[in-house]
Amino acid sequence: MSGGKWKTALVVSLVILFGSCSAIVLYFYQVFYLTERFLPGVEIASIPVSGLSRQEALNVLDNAAAGAAQCRAIFFMIITYTK
DSSP states (O other), rough: OOHHHHHHHHHHHHHHHHHHHHHHHHHIIIIIIIIIIITTEEEEETEOTTTTTTHHHHOOOOOOOOOOOOOHOOOOOOOOOOO
16 A cells, blocks of 8 residues: 555544444443343342342342341350460
């Protein structure tokens, strides 16, 4: 390529590359971030919520918290004194 043709080709290539990358990022933002459901594999406090809507996940977490509140817990403390 002569003189300024390679610069023009480089600029055009970079514009196309930037546009393609922007389109891909915007697509995945729209699909995954703005979706109404949790993505596959998502867990909250070891409770799987993948594929659930926000309200369904809240119900599942409320039930789990209510079940945990019914459990008995014993706390103990070991104290050692040294001189």
